[in-house]
Amino acid sequence: MLSANLSAIFYLISGVLFILALRGLSSPETSRQGNLFGILGMAIAVTVTFLSIGNFSTGFVVILIFLLIGGLIGAFIAYKIPMTAMPELVAGFHSLVGLAAVFVAIAAFLNPEAFNLGSPGNIKLGSLIEMSIGAAVGAITFSGSIIAFLKLQGIMSGSPITFKGQHPLNALILISIIVITYLLCSTQSSNLFWILLAISFLIGFLLIIPIGGADMPVVISMLNSYSGWAAAGIGFTLENTALIITGALVGSSGAILSYIMCKGMNRSFFNVILGGFGAIEQSASAQNKEQKPVKSGNADDAAFLMKNASSVIIVPGYGMAVAQAQHALREMVDTLKKNDIKVSYAIHPVAGRMPGHMNVLLAEANVPYDEVFELEEINNDFANADVAFVIGANDVTNPVAKTDPQSPIYGMPVLDVEKCKSVLFVKRSLSPGYAGIDNDLFYKENTLMLFADAKKMTEDITKNL
Amino acid sequence: MEIDPFIFRLSIFILSIFIGYYVVWSVTPSLHTPLMSVTNAISSVIIVGAIIAGLAGNSDTIFNTSSIFGFLAISLAAINIFGGFLVTQRMLAMYKKKKKDK
Numbered sequence: 001m002l003s004a005n006l007s008a009i010f011y012l013i014s015g016v017l018f019i020l021a022l023r024g025l026s027s028p029e030t031s032r033q034g035n036l037f038g039i040l041g042m043a044i045a046v047t048v049t050f051l052s053i054g055n056f057s058t059g060f061v062v063i064l065i066f067l068l069i070g071g072l073i074g075a076f077i078a079y080k081i082p083m084t085a086m087p088e089l090v091a092g093f094h095s096l097v098g099l100a101a102v103f104v105a106i107a108a109f110l111n112p113e114a115f116n117l118g119s120p121g122n123i124k125l126g127s128l129i130e131m132s133i134g135a136a137v138g139a140i141t142f143s144g145s146i147i148a149f150l151k152l153q154g155i156m157s158g159s160p161i162t163f164k165g166q167h168p169l170n171a172l173i174l175i176s177i178i179v180i181t182y183l184l185c186s187t188q189s190s191n192l193f194w195i196l197l198a199i200s201f202l203i204g205f206l207l208i209i210p211i212g213g214a215d216m217p218v219v220i221s222m223l224n225s226y227s228g229w230a231a232a233g234i235g236f237t238l239e240n241t242a243l244i245i246t247g248a249l250v251g252s253s254g255a256i257l258s259y260i261m262c263k264g265m266n267r268s269f270f271n272v273i274l275g276g277f278g279a280i281e282q283s284a285s286a287q288n289k290e291q292k293p294v295k296s297g298n299a300d301d302a303a304f305l306m307k308n309a310s311s312v313i314i315v316p317g318y319g320m321a322v323a324q325a326q327h328a329l330r331e332m333v334d335t336l337k338k339n340d341i342k343v344s345y346a347i348h349p350v351a352g353r354m355p356g357h358m359n360v361l362l363a364e365a366n367v368p369y370d371e372v373f374e375l376e377e378i379n380n381d382f383a384n385a386d387v388a389f390v391i392g393a394n395d396v397t398n399p400v401a402k403t404d405p406q407s408p409i410y411g412m413p414v415l416d417v418e419k420c421k422s423v424l425f426v427k428r429s430l431s432p433g434y435a436g437i438d439n440d441l442f443y444k445e446n447t448l449m450l451f452a453d454a455k456k457m458t459e460d461i462t463k464n465l
Numbered sequence: 466m467e468i469d470p471f472i473f474r475l476s477i478f479i480l481s482i483f484i485g486y487y488v489v490w491s492v493t494p495s496l497h498t499p500l501m502s503v504t505n506a507i508s509s510v511i512i513v514g515a516i517i518a519g520l521a522g523n524s525d526t527i528f529n530t531s532s533i534f535g536f537l538a539i540s541l542a543a544i545n546i547f548g549g550f551l552v553t554q555r556m557l558a559m560y561k562k563k564k565k566d567k
Contacts, residue, residue, distance in 0.1 A: 011513075014510070015481075018507045018510070019484055019488060021503060021507060022485070022488045022489060022492065022500070022503070022504070023488050023491070025492040025493070025496045025499060025500050025503070026491045026492055026493060027493060028493070028495070028496065028557070028560035028562075031496060031499065031557045031560070032554070032557045032558070034503075035499075035503060035550060035553050035554055035557060038503055038506060038507055038550060038553075039550050041507070041510075042506070042507065042509075042510060042546055042550070045510050045512075045513055046512060046513065046516070049512075049513040049516045049517065050516065050520075053516070053517065053520045055520050058527050059519055059520045059521075059527050059532070060520065062519065062527065062536060063516060063519045063520065063536065063539055066519070066536045066537075066539040066540045066543070067539055067540070067543045068543075069540050069543070070539065070540035070541065070542065070543025070544045070546075070547070071543045071544075071546070071547040072547075073540075073543075073544050073547075073548075074543060074544040074545065074546065074547030074548030074549070074551070075547045075548065075551055077544070077548045077552075078547065078548045078549075078550075078551035078552040078555060079551065079555070081552060083556070083559075086498055086502075086552075086556075089502075089548075089552065090498075090501050090502055090505060093502070093505040093544075093545050093548060093549060094505065096509075096541045096542070096544055096545050097505065097508050097509055097511065097541075097542075097545055099538075099541055100509065100511050100512070100515065100538040100541040100542045100545070101511055103515065103534040103535070103537050103538035103541065104511055104514035104515050104518060104534070104535070104538050106531075106534045107514070107515070107518035107531045107532070107534040107535045107538065108514070108518065108531075110529075110530055110531040110534070111518065111521055111529070111531030111532075113521075114517060114518060114520075114521030114531065115514075115517060115518075126471055220501065221501070224501055224504060224505070227505070227508050228504065228508055231508045231510070231511050232478060234511055234514055235474075235478075235511075236471075236474060236478070237514075238513065238514050238517070239470070239474065240513055240514070241474070241477055242510050242513065243510055243511060243513065243514070244474055244477050244478050244481065245477060245478075245481045246507050246508055246510050247478075247481075247508065248478050248479075248481030248482045248484075248485055249481060249484065249485040249488070249489075249504070249507070250485075250504040250505075250507065250508045251482065251485070252482045252485030252486050252489060253485055253489040253500065253504050254501075254504070256486065256489045256490060257489075257497060257500070257501070260494075260497075347494075347495075349494065354497075354498060354501065355494070355497035355498060355500075355501065356494060356495060356496060356497030356498035356499070356500070356501075357498060359494070359495035359496070359497070359498065360498045360499070360556055360559070363495075363556070363559040363560045363561070364559050366559075366561065368561055368562055369495055369560050369561070369562065370562055372495060374494050374495075
């Protein structure tokens with residue numbers, strides 16, 4: 001049996017390894033090693049926990065069985081999941097962390113002796129507060145992530161669900177969570193504990209339903225952050241350094257990602273959380289621009305334009321993921337490169353349904369990461385490029401964000417696609433994007449619309465090159 | 466007067482938030498998806514709490530309610546640990562430089 005001090009040191013080591021795991025992600029070269037550090041840290045934490053309890057009786061066998069079941073399911077999912085489904089997967093995983101936090105809190109509440117927290121009905125006050133916070137945040141993470149998962153999977157409509165009195169209701173529930181936590185701590189009543197869990201599940205659900213599909217990058221990052229705070233809350237209860245460090249890391253990581261995503265849309269965090277974006281404008285503004293002339297072309301025209309270009313910038317968006325067009329796109333780019341055309345990729349921070357979504361898809365299609373650029377890195381290059389190939393992106397290219405202070409997306413950083421000599425815009429129809437506003441780019445002199453499925457169009461262009 | 470150990474844990478917590486802040490800002494945006502999947506995996510270190518709950522009983526009380534919640538939490542966390550690290554590994558293996566794969 002490991003002494004408490006020695007195991008605390010090992011937990012600290014695994015906490016440090018987790019920091020190194022995140023540090024590794026500063027560049028793709030070091031990232032794989034970073035992941036190994038993470039695995040090592042986890043192995044240490046689990047082993048030390050077994051050794052510090054030192055009870056290798058029946059319970060140990062049962063635990064190994066449950067560990068194995070979970071591990072096999074996890075490994076199976078990890079190998080089977082297509083890269084386009086990464087947002088759903090991450091949302092699903094968040095819900096599991098949340099639920100695990102809830103279960104650990106319940107276990108600790110029912111059997112506080114095992115955790116050195118006092119006895120049932122007489123749990124140490126500090127531990128009870130920490131436990132309640134961990135459980136509540138875990139429950140919110142769980143139900144919120146389930147909704148996010150359903151929306152991303154398309155099982156639930158991606159459009160915001162709003163109803164009258166939504167915000168007062170949410171506020172009321174949040175206040176009652178605080179009140180119940182207070183009462184729980186003063187009475188130690190187990191009924192209150194269950195009520196606390198129930199309304200936390202409810203508020204998680206209510207918080208996410210008004211948020212629309214394209215705001216998912218913010219939601220996923222936010223839930224990522226919540227799962228971290230839940231873990232930290234449990235970490236305080238268990239007095240476990242590894243868990244506290246990890247919770248803080250994950251919590252701040254998610255918060256930073258949310259911030260980056262909000263900035264990418266020029267919206268405040270609260271604006272996103274309160275939800276309902278685009279629901280009002282959608283019907284009104286789509287009507288009045290329909291008569292404007294649009295130039296549309298076919299794969300042949302597009303191939304001609306690109307063949308005569310010396311540099312092409314590709315702007316991928318969520319539509320590319322939906323159409324699974326990343327491989328077809330890379331084949332097209334290979335052909336272009338054979339003709340000595342310089343090709344690079346421009347990625348907007350909120351392209352796709354989660355942070356870095358497009359980068360993963362391009363990496364999957366064997367696009368070297370040093371050809372892929374972020375908005376700030378590449379935005380000046382559009383003016384010197386011959387062709388911009390917009391595939392599945394819309395709002396992030398809309399020049400209205402720079403010119404029209406009335407527009408709901410005014411001030412959002414956008415890719416300066418219109419500065420290219422010509423723009424090829426692959427899209428199924430002229431329908432407005434998520435923000436519900438028309439894209440001026442469609443009607444520009446130098447824009448050629450390619451109305452087709454992204455994958456099919458890309459393949460056709462390759463044939464014509 | 467002695468300092469409550471809680472204060473030390475709080476200090477670790479606060480300092481870790483700062484470490485997280487600086488470390489995560491240095492993560493390249495192209496790796497934000499792997500960042501999310503790996504943070505997912507490491508936050509499942511919550512499994513240590515589940516193990517404590519699961520091992521708490523002796524052979525008579527092994528399947529009491531508290532332990533059962535522990536066992537379930539172990540499976541949930543294990544899905545995340547294995548799934549999270551492996552899918553991260555899978556993604557990171559795809560990030561290649563220019564010449565290598567040609």
